[in-house]
Amino acid sequence: MIAIVDYKAGNLTSVRLAFDALKAETVVTRDPAVVRSAERVVFPGVGAAASAMANLRELGLEDAVKEAAVSGKPFLGICLGMQILFEHSEEDGGVGTLGVVPGRVRRFPDVPGFKVPEIGWNQVEASPAATKGESGRQPAAGGLRGEYYFVHSYYAELSPYTAGTTEYAGVKFTAMVKKGNLWATQFHPEKSGRLGLELIKEWLAC
């Protein structure tokens, strides 16, 4: 069973519908016990890091999500769900996050000609880091072969687990993380057309 974690961080309809399109059965849940017993966990999210962390705690989900992310079972973070896997976010004046992936999340700098939030389709490059070091045991994501749909004002720095990178406002940032069966994307695979769906399909096979 695939658990989609609902921690009041945005609309989960698109995520659920993408799995429906792949005929993968999901359950949208706020129950830590369901997250713990799920074979696979999807951790989406839009919105602000501090309120997301507060909601996780209030719902008693923080430990269950963290355990799932380090358990070795397939885990897919999306957008804010990727960012709060890192150690810290600058959002809302700074907030400690789950710390499953080393690195920090920062706001895009003000650069003339670059609107913030970044909204739209941007190129993702498979990262050389994905073929080396600890994360090198995983091949670079085969799905990373074009543009994916992004909506974000904050970005995650590069990390040893960065499997794909993207550039915006003069910054090269983490577009995708792979740490064993833990995958996470800054972009929205559920809204990235055929390529996004193929990425989810690959994750379903891991």
Add this chain to the structure above:
Amino acid sequence: MLTKRVIPCLDVRDGRVTKGVKFKNNIDLGDPVEMAVKYSDGGADELVFYDITASAEHRPIDIGMVGAVARAIRIPFAVGGGIASVSDMERVILAGAEKISVNSLAVRNPQIIADGARAFGAQCVVLGMDPVKSGNAKCPSGYEITTRGFREFTGMDAVEWAKRAADLGAGEIVVNSVDADGTRAGFELAITKMIADAVGVPVVASGGAGRPEHLVTVFREANADAAIVAGMIHTGDFTIREIKDAMSAGGIPVRMTW
């Protein structure tokens, strides 16, 4: 590099996609879900649906259609028309739309922008605006905001309204030129550029697209982040592929794989 978006616009009337000039002489073009799939498969980066009769008839937007579109396509889409409250916005979002477009409602009640942004995030709230060239002294940019399908003049300056809406929390602004709408003679570059340069959020050019070169020009000269196309593709005169080929040849970053 972030690509420039090509966004087909589908005006929906009584459950069918229609196209008219300046909101008149509407002709039937097809089923909204079938057209959404066709354009998504054809390379559209996003779609926008306007339920053009919902507002005028004081009825809510067709949520069943929104849900059917969300099940059928895997690209973002926005929905406008017939939105009267934050709870209307919520129904549209829960049905699977990414963005809600508010226009006349936001002119009457600008607070809806702030309320929507607080509830769902700024990225969900799109301000649509219909500026027209105007000699009104209250409009120093030379463009005045109209509402209700170009029927009412508001005395509001287009650039000032765009800045205020962005401050209130609009995550994106669609500039639909009344003068260019339906002409297929090219986008209104002046007001698009004025607004694109005045606000920190993405600006979508709308109204007047008739040939692929028109998109090259609006991206190159008016700093638009995205552009809406309607008649030129609905009639079959051009495909999204042809538009994107022209953009690519013109040096505009564009998504070519889908």
